Amino acid sequence: MQFKDYYETLGVKPDASDAEIKRAYRKLARKYHPDVSKETGAEEKFKSANEAYEALKDAERRREYDQLRAGGYRAGDEFRPPPSWQGGNGGGGGRFEEEDFSDFFESIFGRGRGRGGAQGRSGPRRGSDLQARITISLASAFSGARERITLRDPVQGERTLEVKIPAGIEPGKQIRLSGQGNPGISGGPAGDLLLEVNVREDGRFKLDGRTITTSVPITPWEAALGATVKVPTLAGEVELRVPAGSSSGSKLRLRGRGWPGKIAGDQIVVLEIQTPRAETDEQKQFYESMATTFDFKPRG
Incomplete structure (x- = not known):
């Protein structure tokens, strides 16, 4: 098993800020998403960028990875986790519900449990869900309404959706919009958009x-x-x-x-x-x- 340099994959320095890591990932995601890119090997590059971002976006997982990397490993080096390695707890105990990652990733953070298990690494795969927020008036939440929301995500860019707000929705509740998440991979279905509803304060009520x-x-x-x-x-x-x-x-x-x-x-x-x-x-x-x-x- 070969060591993966996730910083090198994303094209950032090891001391990069969270914002720099996020920007680098978004740039690669836009470039290599297999339903968008025509480049050879785009799907593998997209998966590599996604795995690197998953490892570095969470503070605990990044700390664990940096501990290993400090041992002098470089990309391509033969790697086995040290016998005393206690990783696998960063970011939620190693449960990654939307993706199946490499053996290297799973050896550090725990085995992924994606949709489709170990066979999910080839063939159509469901796109990941997106999360967003919308803020509406108290009157719209009370009576129901149709609201427009503009989304900006790394894969699909900017788009505007019209959302039906059900009457009586409570502040903080989510609306699930099927098929409005990230596109699927290799013809798989798109993920969903989970839209959290915030309600503005009203001077009268x-x-x-x-x-x-x-x-x-x-x-x-x-x-x-x-x-x-x-x-x-x-x-x-x-x-x-x-x-x-x-x-x-x-x-x-x-x-x-x-x-x-x-x-x-x-x-x-x-x-x-x-x-x-x-x-x-x-x-x-x-x-x-x-x-x-x-x-x-x-x-x-």
């Missing part, structure tokens, strides 16, 4: 689980006498009865007006009493009359 909270301003006389006021919800305005004698900070519940689902959540309405300023003599006299009319001591 706060989402906590399936409960939506919003604040509604009311006047002192609406709070004192009771009133019917219009309240915004993500599905449109509704009318809410404010009980007489309500205080600022009181919470009222709109059942079923929260986050949609098999059992819809509720919306909590927080009342905020706003007091108008006394700007005229008449208005000031009105407040003075209140002070003498009510025996009210809010500070005990």
Whole structure:
């Protein structure tokens, strides 16, 4: 078994930064992907670049590899792992679900378990999955929408997809887009795109689980006498009865007006009493009359 110099494969120096390693890999992936490149031996070069990047992109695997390389090995040297070698734990215990790598790689990091096992090294192979994020408004997550996302990946370059956002998707959930990952190899199926949905904060509504909270301003006389006021919800305005004698900070519940689902959540309405300023003599006299009319001591 021959030693592989992964830095040499990617064309970077051993002290290259993570960003430099990633850029070098992307450049080679674009150049040699077998469904794109017409060069002789493109598939093997693509696989070599992919294996080198898998070894160096993870800090633990790179540390283990550097330990071996420090022993003076060069590309093509005969190699056997030292008897005391304890590698194979970097980056998740040696499980590499999308690829089958060389014996050299497996002897250092553990045996790969790709789709198709040991026979997966020839013939059609499924493309790897891609991961991306999309940020949408709270209203789009609530009602559902169609959003556009621009992807930039090393194999396919830049492309724009239209994504259907299901109504009631929760922040942090993933949407799987079948066949939108990296192209397959040798005619194999494409991988999938795993799209994580992030939701922007909304100035009017706060989402906590399936409960939506919003604040509604009311006047002192609406709070004192009771009133019917219009309240915004993500599905449109509704009318809410404010009980007489309500205080600022009181919470009222709109059942079923929260986050949609098999059992819809509720919306909590927080009342905020706003007091108008006394700007005229008449208005000031009105407040003075209140002070003498009510025996009210809010500070005990």
